[in-house]
Amino acid sequence: MYVPVLPSMGSPASPVSPVQLGRIQASLPASLPAQLPSLDASPKEPRPREPREVKEKVSPEHLELMKAHRELLQVLQTQATSHEELTRQHTELLKAHQALLASAVSPAPAPAAREAPAPLTPAPPPSNAPKGRHMRKAKSHYYVTNEVKLQLPSNPTLLDNTLLFLPERAVRDYNLEPNLDDKGDSEKYMWFGRVWELRALVDQMYQEKADAIRQRAEDLPESRKRELKLKMRDPAVRGKLKKLCARWKGSAFRRRCSFAVLDRLKYSHLRGTLIYAHGSGGCSWDNFRICRMIAGMGILVIAPDGFAYPKESAMGQMRHKALAPLHLGSDDVDYWANDLLYTSSAGGVFNYSTKAESVLKETQEYKDLYEKCYQLRRSELHFTIARLPAWVLSQGFFLGGTSEGAMTVARFDDQRYGEMIIGRFINSFSIEYCYFTPTPEAGLLGGQLDVPTLNIIGNKDQYFGAEDSIAKVVAEHGSGYGDKNLTGNGFNTMVRQGLENGLVCVLEDGVHSPCNTHDNFLRQLFNTFFSRAGSIWELHMIWEADPLLKSLVQLVEATDHRGKVTHLFVPKMVYPQRMTLREIETLRALHATDELDAAMKKEQTIIEAERGEIKEQLARCRTEAEKSPRAKASETKNFYAGDKLDSRKKWEDWVRLHSSQTRANSAQ
Incomplete structure (x- = not known):
């Protein structure tokens, strides 16, 4: 039997078409006494009927149809009421429209004279409103604070204590609290710390999830525990679980012994990566300034720290300094602070402060010391490069160093890394x-000759300069060693070896720490080097487009015989170096x-004081050197003498011998 589906009493009324009404009437049985009204019929009040006794039993279908009939009547009544309301509103709108037309035809009365309004005064903005109409507050984000109590690893390795200087993009991707700025910055946006500190901060992000998993494991029901105990009695299951745990532990240990923590930066689109070798005093003074200025350019800086080993360890007996804790975001990290990483002086058998008289008195001992230091530092570079993430190796990286670290980079045999450098x-x-x-061969470049190379040195460097330096004092002494015709820079070495792409910048009045005299020049130089390393030999031509940069360098000589090597002279800076170039240009524009x-x-005043101390130091060195005996030191072989150069000679001899034997065998 067909039962029409009609809207319920509580639902909004929907119009019923005549076709639908006809279908409903056709579906009703003929015995139904009530007749449905037509759509155009006006609703009538139902006439009350006297109750009568029901003689026959009413079927459920009959009751259902009666209910549908009542609902349909109510819908029709609602539609009629809505129709009357619409008709009334339409009539009122017509009257209003006619009145509007009549007022438009008749002239409007003249307005009454009134006083001119007072000028409007804008309401004062709320105290927390941003300055300017188009200023908006940046969205805040959560980060891990450096105030977290970090647990030092029990046996920290060179990798654990490697220093990281993270640029702004990396800090955002790690959700870290910035604790480092650059010269002239108003807020901190970079982060520096050690690898183990970065790992500990990253672990804090997942601490809540780890605690929840641990809590679920502790809250296992007794039935589940009994089930696990029964399964663990099976030797096969127990053996598989042991293998799983061993592999998991091995994988975690291998990740801890690599820079896997840097994998998150794969898609950070950093500008590049620099492996930096610090000087003989650690990553302080100009070493730290250079690292932070390069990180400010968007480059990830990785600096192995040879002074961070525990004092009681074997490596700590060689070199050691007490380490400062991780800096907070509120700490003062002034750009010109001398030391932000260590809290003690250096110690260990490989710690030294070069004095000419000491080198002349104990020539062979110092030769061995410098050679051992080089072997230690080159091992650090190989160790670090071997554990870099794959994305860094595929992208390529730069090498750089200062003083002892620069000597290591110069002698470093990077041929095995090919195009990665x-x-x-x-x-x-x-x-x-x-x-x-220690030897003339050690004074040459030890790596690939097609790698762009930049050499920076001051003409008054107190250790390696040509005018007056410890290198000059030792070379001129009868019992000393070194080239008697020192030039104080690497131009001749690059040309003699046939370097394909090289630039030498000699800083006027520059000393061993060049930031005091040429900080702003170094920034522009590094910015160009990291952007156009392949064209660094033509820096003077690249800078011709900018009058300010063009005035910073003067061409001394250039060669295009076997390679492209350029020698530039950098005059004294005419503007203060403790100001940024932006500040200098602003003051120049204002004629301040x-x-x-x-x-x-x-x-x-600061530079003159430093220069006076250097002069006194060199004067004492010369006086003490004249008192030293002029006995020639005996040359002795040591364990570290078999360096890359000797190995290369042995390899060439083996190839020559093997080739001759091959030709002899083929002739037979």
Whole structure:
């Protein structure tokens, strides 16, 4: 039997078409006494009927149809009421429209004279409103604070204590609290710390999830525990679980012994990666300044720290310094602070402060010391490169160093890494045979000759300069060693070896720490080097487009015989180096010469004081050197003498011998 589906009493009324009404009427039985009204019929009040006794039993279908009939009547009543309301509203709108037309035809009365309104005063903005109409507050985000109590690893390795300087993009991707800024910045946006500290901070992000998993494991029901105990009685299941645990532990240990924590930066689109080798005093003074200025350019800086081993360990007996804790976001990290990483002086058998008289008195001992230091530092570089993430190796990386680290980079045999090496810079080392390089071969470049190489050194470097330095004092002494014709830079070495792409920048009045005199120049130089390493030899031509940069360098000589090597002279800076170039350009545009002159005089006082100390140091060295005997030191072989150069000679001899034997066998 067909039963029409009609809207319920509580639902909104929907119109019923005549076709639908006809279908409903056709479906009703003929015995139904009530007749449905037509759509155009006006609703009538139902006439009350006297109750009568029901003689026959009513079927359920009959009751259902009666209910549908009542609901249909109510729908029709609602539609009729809505129709009357619409008709009334339409009539009122017509009257209003006619009145509007009549008022438009008749002239409007003249307005009454009134006083001019007072000028409007804008309401004061709320205290927390941003300045400017188009200023918006940046969305806040959560980060891991550096105030977390970190647990030092029980046996920290060189990798654990490797220093990281993370640029701004990396800090955001790690959700870290910035604790480092660059010169002239108003807020901190970079992060520096050690690998183990970064791991510990990253672990804090997942601590809540790990605690929840651990809690679920502790809250297992007794039935589940009994089930697990029964399964563990099976030797096969127990053996598989042991293998799983061993592999999991091995995988976790291998990740801990690599830079896997840097995998998150794979898609951070960083500008590049630099492996930096610090000087003989650790990553402080200019070493730290250079790392932070390069990180500010968007480059990830990885700096192995040879002074971070525990004092009681074997490596700590060689070199050690007490380490400062991780800096907080609120700590003062002034750009010109001398040391932000260590809290003690250096110690260990490989710790030294070069004095000419000591080198002349104990020549062979110092030769062995410098050679051992080089072997230690080159091992650090190989160790670090071997554990870099795959994305860094595929992208390529730069090598760089200062002083002892620069000597290591210059002698470093990077041939096994091929195209991974994008470029290298050697700061505050002359790439010559001197007291720091025990043999003439050690004063040469030890790596690939097609890698773009940048050499930076001051003409008054107190250790390797040509005018007056410890290298010059030792070389001129009868019992000393080194090239008697020191040039104080690596131009001749690059040309003699046939380097394909090289640049030498000699800083006027620059000393072993060049940031005090040429900080802004170094920034522009590094920015160009990391952007256009393959064209670094033509820096003077690249900078011709900018008058300010063009005035910073002067061409001394260039060669295009076997390779493209250029020698540039960098005059003294005419503007203060403790200001940023942006600040200098702003003051120049405002003709604020008084402020620039005052800052320049203040810096000149600091530079003169440093220069006076250097002169006194060199004078004492010369006096003590003259008292030293002029006995020639005996040459002795040591364990570290079999370096890359000797190995290469042995390899060439083996190839020559093997080739001759092959030809002889083929002739037979």
